[in-house]
Amino acid sequence: MSGAQEQQTDPYLWLEEVTGDRALDFARAHNDVVVERFATTDRFNELEHRILDMLDTDTRIPYPTRRAQWLYNFWRDAEHPKGLWRRTTFAEYATPTPDWEVLIDLDALAAAEEENWVWGGAAVLRPSQSLALISLSRGGADAKVIREFDMRTKQFRAPEDGGFQLPEAKSQLSWIDADSVYVGTDFGPDSLTDSGYPRIAKRWRRGTPLDDAQTILEGAASDVTVSAGYDRTPGYERHFVSRATDFYNEISYLIEDDGTLRRLDTPTDASVSWHRDWLLLRLKTPWEVGGQTHPAGALIIIDLNEFLDGARNFDTLFTPDEHTALHGYGWTEHHLLLITLEDVQTRLYVLTPSQDGWTRETLADVPPMATTNVMNLDPLDGGDEFMLTSSGFTTPATLLSGSVGGATTLLKQEPGFFEAEGIETEQFFARSDDGTMVPYFVIRHRDRRGQAGPTVMSGYGGFEISRTPGYNAASGMGWLERGGTWVMTNIRGGGEYGPSWHTQAVKEGRHLVYEDFSSIAKDLVARGITTAPQLGAVGGSNGGLLMGVMLTRYPELFGAIVCQVPLLDMRRYHLLLAGASWVAEYGDPDKPQEWEYLGKYSPYQHTDPDRPYPPILLTTSTRDDRVHPGHARKMAALLEEQGHTVWYHENIEGGHGGAADNKQMAFQAALIYEFFTQTLMDEQADGTAPDGR
Incomplete structure (x- = not known):
């Protein structure tokens, strides 16, 4: 079926209108139902308050970003729900109660400007550290407003006073010196890529109109983005610019003194960086150079000036x-x-x-x-x-x-935020459909050994993102303390075993991701850790796509599923927001040979009204301008039409993370664990089916 035919036959395209009145009415109506069912119990309220208290407490580590003598930190708590940007010295930070210099009170700023500002980050000018470029978003979106901030006066510098400022866009702005920056933004028609990111990099001098900024490099509309930067290491100052032709391939150039570009003759899929005289490459695919073949995942190094002169005698620093x-x-x-x-x-x-x-x-x-x-x-x-x-x-x-x-x-x-006494971590390996051994971690109370119990497994499996052990107080409070078992999977598509763990699962190899996850689900049952009716699954974004495939392809393996900020309609994903940037990961549905494999698993096209599905909770955010909320909206509407048990909640704010502040984060977390508790613990205990029937 062509894209045009698909559009004509999709009755829920109106749900792709992000802020359309009808679509928002759909979201609010479903939110009311979800809140009434899951968010009004004493158990939910107690957990939500515990998680919020944990997020707001000053006993959390204020993780800093170091810039010479200063340590910067962005901090949210109960008194400052939008947050404080602040700094202190290393000596002061090492004390039990550091004295912080508050630079920006975001709550006060949002109130004064009547904007729902969410912090997006700061770029501090070195070495003086007297100026910064501050990114702020409305409601947590990826698109941000960027404004120059003077840390001496603690005021933003207005454009009429020579301050750098960009309106809301998916912009890039980086310092060269106190009076010039590299900029990529929406300069007008045809200045953005199909993915919505800057297509043009320019050099912009203070006091001049943005329209007069000097163009450094123009990419193609099909690129993901173009960006430029400056390395200010004394004695090794370098200007550079790069063009990301897709999500995994980038062409890098050094900018010569006369403004010409000198391309670095490196593999486009390698991670390229330098430090002083050293050029460092982390390879994604094998590279034969200088009479030697370096494997995928290797880290190799060479003198940069010698490389520019033609040398290719790399030293190998790491071999996987x-x-x-x-x-x-x-x-x-x-x-x-x-x-x-x-x-x-x-x-x-x-x-x-x-x-x-x-x-x-x-x-x-x-x-x-x-x-x-x-x-x-x-x-x-x-x-x-x-x-x-x-x-x-x-x-x-x-x-x-x-x-x-x-x-x-x-x-x-x-401190610990949940009772961990007696809870232990084990690592197991499951054999996937093609014989590959796939690792996963099981976290449960030792008393659960030898008896099957309620279990939730989480997964992602994409973009070479590795999932590693880490403290999750919310899951401890909401699931482990209640006697549940938590499972973290390390399926292919991630980077846990290097680039090949990822590359074998892109495009036509995507089925490996789903085979790995389903094989772990079966392994959990075979080991007696859980049963299918007691097994839940959760994932977000690319992991939300994983959940959609589990629902439509392997529904018999699960008792409940939570699907967060997901991709689900792979027929149209590349047409929605940043979707075009992920074609290198998933494939292009407009190419028949690539839709051939995409169409075999795209969840929105594979719902079945006659096949029993476990109950599913779909969540998204109106302000998510990365993964379009239409994916979750349309899936909820379609599943409802077919008579499946589906719950849908949409945060009107929050961006791709799903929450714009600690209170929203606490609600989202408590909602997930209350859903799993009701479907995998309460309903299993009283003998009802997972869908309540």
């Missing part, structure tokens, strides 16, 4: 194996720090260059069944210092500081 993948890396002033995953558990290393090559040592010991990440590396002004943050499923987060070659010291530690 069947159990180990590179998870992250970053520079201190003199060292390169690596984060690896060994069967989805982290290990940390420090690499040091010398005349004899590179040495590798363990950076720090890390706990098992936990995730430890390196943060706040500042090679420009921070020497060889770093911070480590670590947490596990039942272990609250800790934040440590250290310097390469020295000991680490504890900076902050969060």
Whole structure:
């Protein structure tokens, strides 16, 4: 069926009108039903308050972003639900109660300007740190207003006073110096890509009209985005620009002094970065160069100037194996720090260059069944210092500081927010349909061993995003304390075992994602951990697509499903908001050979009125300008028409994260766990069917 025919036969296209009166009436009517069913019980209210108290408490770690002597933090609590942007010194931060300098009170700003501002981030100008570019969104959308902020006066600089400012768009704005920036935004007709991101990068000088900004690079409408930046490392200053031709391929250029562009002859799907004299590549596919073949997932390095002169004798810093993948890396002033995953558990290393090559040592010991990440590396002004943050499923987060070659010291530690005594974490492997062993973690009370019980499994499986252990107080309060079992899956499509774990599951290989997840569901039952009527599943965004496929292809495996901010109509996803940017992941439905495999699993096209489905809760956000709310709306309407048990809730704010503040986050979390408690615990206990009939 062609796209035009599909449009003519879809009776729910009106639900794609994001702010249409009829569509919003649909959302509000369904919200009322969901609130009445799930959000009026004492149990729901108690959990919502507990989660909100946890989100608002000052015992949480205020994670900082380091810029030389300053540590910046954005903070929300009960008194400041929209949040404070603030900073302090490292010495002050290390005290039990740091004295913070408040730079922006977002609640006061929103009230004064009568706008529903949601924080979008800050770019601080270095080295002075007296100016910043502040991003604010209305209701949590990806599109943001960007305004220049003077930290000396704590006031925004108005355009009439020479301040940089951009209206609402999916813009990019980055500092060159105090009087010039690189900008990509909506410059008018044909200035955006089909995905809605900047197609043109320009250099903009203070005091001049945006229309007069100098064009650096123009991409094609079919590109994802074009962006430019400046490396201000003293003695190694470089201007650069890049063109993302799709989600995974990018062409990078250095900007010469005369304004000409010099393309870096590197694989377009490699991650490219540099530090001082070093050019660093993390490969996504094998690359044969300089008489050597480097495998996918390898990290290789060469002197940048020698590379520009034609050298290709790369040194290999990391080579993956069947159990180990590179998870992250970053520079201190003199060292390169690596984060690896060994069967989805982290290990940390420090690499040091010398005349004899590179040495590798363990950076720090890390706990098992936990995730430890390196943060706040500042090679420009921070020497060889770093911070480590670590947490596990039942272990609250800790934040440590250290310097390469020295000991680490504890900076902050969060308290526990749920009763974790007796709850343990295990790792298992399920055999997928093609024989691949796929890992997953099971978190449950030890008393649950040997008996099947209510279980919820979560999944994502896309965009090379790795899911690793971490403390989730909401699931602890809302599910583990109630006797439930929680499962985190590491299915293909992610990056837990390197790029190939992802690339084998894109486009025509997408079926592997769904086979992996369903195989884990079957494995949980085979091991006696749960039963199909007691098994729930939850996922959001790409994970919401996963949930849609589970509902329509494997409904007999589950007792309940929660599907958040999902893609579901794969016939039209590329026409809605940022959908065109994901064609490299899913395929192009306008190409018959690619719709051939997309059409085999697209949930919206595969609902069956005659097949029993478990109850499903669909959630989305009106202000989500990444994944269109029409996906969830249309699916809810179609399932209702076919007589299935479906619950639908739409947050009128919130963006792609589904919530714009702590109160909304607490409501969303409590709603999910109350839904699972009613469908997998209460109704199973009293003998009714999962759909209440």
